[in-house]
Amino acid sequence: xxxxxxxxxxxxxxxxxxxxxxxxxxxxxxxxxxxxxxxxxxxxxxxxxxxxxxxxxxxxxxxxxxxxxxxxxxxxxxxxxxxxxxxxxxxxxxxxxxxxxxxxxxxxxxxxxxxxxxxxxxxxxxxxxxxxxxxxxxxxxxxxxxxxxxxxxxxxxxxxxxxxxxxxxxxxxxxxxxxxxxxxxxxxxxxxxxxxxxxxxxxxxxxxxxxxxxxxxxxxxxxxxxxxxxxxxxxxxxxxxxxxxxxxxxxxxxxxxxxxxxxxxxxxxxxxxxxxxxxxxxxxxxxxxxxxxxxxxxxxxxxxxxxxxxxxxxx
Numbered sequence: 001x002x003x004x005x006x007x008x009x010x011x012x013x014x015x016x017x018x019x020x021x022x023x024x025x026x027x028x029x030x031x032x033x034x035x036x037x038x039x040x041x042x043x044x045x046x047x048x049x050x051x052x053x054x055x056x057x058x059x060x061x062x063x064x065x066x067x068x069x070x071x072x073x074x075x076x077x078x079x080x081x082x083x084x085x086x087x088x089x090x091x092x093x094x095x096x097x098x099x100x101x102x103x104x105x106x107x108x109x110x111x112x113x114x115x116x117x118x119x120x121x122x123x124x125x126x127x128x129x130x131x132x133x134x135x136x137x138x139x140x141x142x143x144x145x146x147x148x149x150x151x152x153x154x155x156x157x158x159x160x161x162x163x164x165x166x167x168x169x170x171x172x173x174x175x176x177x178x179x180x181x182x183x184x185x186x187x188x189x190x191x192x193x194x195x196x197x198x199x200x201x202x203x204x205x206x207x208x209x210x211x212x213x214x215x216x217x218x219x220x221x222x223x224x225x226x227x228x229x230x231x232x233x234x235x236x237x238x239x240x241x242x243x244x245x246x247x248x249x250x251x252x253x254x255x256x257x258x259x260x261x262x263x264x265x266x267x268x269x270x271x272x273x274x275x276x277x278x279x280x281x282x283x284x285x286x287x288x289x290x291x292x293x294x295x296x297x298x299x300x301x302x303x304x305x306x307x308x309x310x311x312x313x314x315x
Contacts, residue, residue, distance in 0.1 A: 007258035007312055008298045009249055011291055012219060012305045013057065013265070013284070014172060015048055016095050016149065017041060018064040020268030022278045028269060031066060032115075035100045037268070038070040042077035043275040044267025049084060051281055055288050057299040061085055061267070062095035062149045062172075065135040068103040082140050091301035093147030093170070094136060098128050099185065107131050114185030116154025126162045133166060147302040149173050152181065153188040153221075160201045163216045170306050171201060172262055174220035178230045196220060196248075198260055198309055217306050221262045222248060233263045235283035242290045249294065257312045258298075260305050263287075 019031040020040040029037060045061065052059050067078045085092055098104065098112035098120070105111050108131055110124075117125055133145055146169040150159065155173035163171060176196055179189035192207040198219050200212035222233035224244045231237055233244055245261060252259040269280040291297050300308065 006254040006296065007256070008296050009252070009254065009294070010258050010260045010305050010308065011245075011297060011299050012260055012262045012302050013052070013059040013299065014149070014221075014262060014302065015045075015059060015061045015265055015267055016064075016151075017045060017061045017067070017267040018095065018097065019066055019100070020266070021271050021273050022269060022280070023273070026279070030268065031064060031097055031100045035066055035069070035102060038067065038074045038078065039271055039273065039275060040266075040268030041067040041070070042074065042081050043271040044269075045081040045085065047270040047277040047281055048265075048267065049081070049088065049090075050277075051285055051288075052090070053088065055285075055292070057288065058088075058090050058301050058304070059299075060091040060093055060147055060302040062093040062147065063136055064095045064097055064101055064151070065103045065132045066097065066101040068135055068139055069101075069106075079139065086141055091147060091303045092136070092140065092142060092145065093149065093302065094129070094132055094145050094168075095149050095151060096128060096132050097151035101132070103135055104128060104132050107135060115152045116181075116185065116187045117150055117156035117159045118154065118187055119185060122158050122162070125159055126165065129159075129162055129166055146170055146306075147172065152186040153178075153190065154186065155206055157202070157204060157206045160203045160206055160214050160216055164203075164214055169215070169217060170219055170302050171216050172219045172221065172302055174218050175232055176220050176223050178223055178232070193220070196222065197252075198306075217310070219260055219262050219302055219305060221264050233261065235263075235265050235280045235287065236269065241283065241287045245287065245291060249297075258309060260309060262302075
């Protein structure tokens with residue numbers, strides 16, 4: 001096939017932005033373990049920003065509103081980083097972890113014990129999403145937020161309706177073929193989903209990629225098989241990230257529409273406890289250099305990807 005006739009291969013780098021950091025022994029301290037480790041927000045964002053600015057890339061930062069539980073100097077540093085993200089034309093979306101987000105718990109006057117959507121009724125889910133979105137808009141220069149990822153990929157079918165009601169346009173919670181934490185509060189299940197291209201979510205069954213009856217465009221995280229394991233396109237998987245990218249780049253048909261390769265990482269994975277940048281940032285840098293060698297690869301935010309994909313689809 002003549003490559004020049006193909007649509008571009010789009011890479012959307014997404015950063016789940018939350019508390020935490022990487023320990024000296026490379027262990028991840030996540031927000032759930034230490035919700036007060038706000039360095040994951042300010043140094044985490046800063047270390048990713050520097051990398052993306054050096055490479056002239058715009059990324060999507062999906063923010064947990066737990067950052068607004070910080071106080072004084074730490075809160076000021078977080079707000080400064082969020083404003084820089086906006087000024088530098090990165091995208092800010094919403095990322096929720098109800099059980100470790102004290103800002104939303106405080107606003108709603110409730111405590112939450114689980115991460116995933118399946119543990120909450122419709123009205124509670126709607127309150128969590130609506131309040132989180134309002135907190136984020138109120139504390140930044142943003143007018144609106146269109147992109148969303150449920151913490152721990154824990155979206156459910158009812159949440160698709162809620163996302164529509166609250167005027168979100170994009171979800172990126174899907175990890176096709178992967179499920180996990182089936183016996184605890186971080187439950188997620190995308191095992192029945194095998195679609196790696198964008199689709200409109202179903203309001204009846206979030207894993208159904210055929211009916212496409214909502215207005216919420218799912219931009220799934222790229223997943224792949226590795227010796228019987230299902231893994232996500234994530235720099236924690238070191239040299240695998242570029243290998244998987246090469247695989248998708250070769251096999252995806254792009255005659256009719258572009259392909260979207262969604263990469264996931266986290267803000268705490270970009271910083272050690274002292275604020276220095278981590279191995280995950282080095283790996284992402286190697287991946288970016290590798291991908292940039294190809295002329296038909298574009299780096300885009302989820303929001304820009306969505307517009308581009310929908311335009312290309314209708315032509």
